[in-house]
Amino acid sequence: MPAPAPNPPRETQRLQWARSASGQPALGLQRASVDAGFRSYWRTVGETPSRIVMDAPPGVEDAGPWLRVRDLLEAGGVRVPQVLTRDLDLGFLLLEDLGGPTLAQVIDADSADAHFDAAIGQLLRLQAIVPPSELGTFGEALLQRDAGLFEEWFLRRHLGLQLDCDDSDRLELAQRRLMDNALAQPKVLVHRDFMPRNLMPVVPGPAVLDFQDCVRGPIAYDPVSLFKDAFLGWPLARVDGWLRRYHQRASDAGLPVPPLDTFLRDADWMGVQRHLKILGIFARLHHRDGKSHYLADAPRFIGYLDEVLPRHPRLQPLAELLEQRVKPAMQALAAV
Structure with a gap:
């Protein structure tokens, strides 16, 4: 045969x-x-x-x-x-075919307000959807996994850092506070990568891409992902203004946003958690998958952390770790 x-x-x-x-x-x-x-x-x-x-x-x-x-x-x-x-x-x-350029490729300082206003409209529709139980929850297990990415892949594998007891305690304390904040936020449907690279500037739109990892999770996750992107950076004052605009529209739409001051803190802390995770993912893509171009954006995330951490004394342990161990290791690696 x-x-x-x-x-x-x-x-x-x-x-x-x-x-x-x-x-x-x-x-x-x-x-x-x-x-x-x-x-x-x-x-x-x-x-x-x-x-x-x-x-x-x-x-x-x-x-x-x-x-x-x-x-x-x-x-x-x-x-x-x-x-x-x-x-x-x-x-x-x-x-x-939704066309060639993504929102990340066409947005600029002059058009950002209009593009982000349209993106907020799509996000509000997404967040209003009741998450089916089979999608899972952005809970303790997922947060622990995300936290581990930063330490395992960025600190240990990429920078070659072995944390001593004091360093480990500082990182663990900061990660625990970030996780507790995320767990305490109101829960909605979360895209988990709602950023200009995954939005297509079509009418009506923008169209949303790369949504297969949606879960039930913290309400501040997607707004901070949109305005503090992995590949685009904006002045902090504009980001704060866009977050306020999102909060007003979400409140008007009946979404469970907390008071503005609480939401802005939650967005900052959610952003810190996400930035650490993405640093770990970029290092993993480089070392495990041979996709090294992502690491070029790693300094952007250190910049995001430098902007936000001084606002929040309870995250001071993380700021100390970055200054005393992470930044010197990055500088040493860049000099090789």
Whole structure:
């Protein structure tokens, strides 16, 4: 009995599927974006209008959660990509093409107010959706995992720091206070990466991308992610103004935001927690996955921390650790 024919290479499968799904036997594909995970996105070439093929290879990526959250968000009025054809067994989806540039690529100092006002509108719709129980909760376990990323990957693996007892105590105290603050906040549906890079400037919109990791979590998480982005920096005074604008609109919409002073503190602390986590993720992408370009933005997060930590004496242990151990280690590494 002859052996079964081996599966064609993934790029061949992808092109064959795209041609069949679109009914265009001569179209081509070109990469549309690079993802930090195993998903990839490809734009069709040779047909009008163009489409996007999402490639989620079975065994390493499951498109099912993405589809379930997409449907949930659409039902709540959030602008998300339209799905034209799907094949979950092969791991391919054919999506509408929302265009080339993301919000991160078109926003500037002059247009930021208008773009962020539109983004807040989408965020308020997202946060008004009741989170289904199967999405999980941004709770103690997830916060502990996020905290571990900073110490394991950024401090130990990337900077080569071995913390002594005093350093470990300072970091643990700060992380515990950050986690307690996050756990005490009102809970809503949280995107977890609601930033300009994951927003597409279309009308109506912006359209929201990369939403498959939604959970039930702290209300301040997504607003601070939007204004203190991994790849774009803004003056602190403008960020504070946008956070106030979000708070007013969220309050008017009936979302469970606390009083303004409490919310601004929560946003600061949530931002600190997120910045530490992202430093760990960027270091992991570099050392484990060979995706080193993310580390170029690490100084941005140290800058965010430098801006905010002086406002909050209860986070002084973290500020001391950064000044005495982390910054000298980063400088030494940069000099190598």
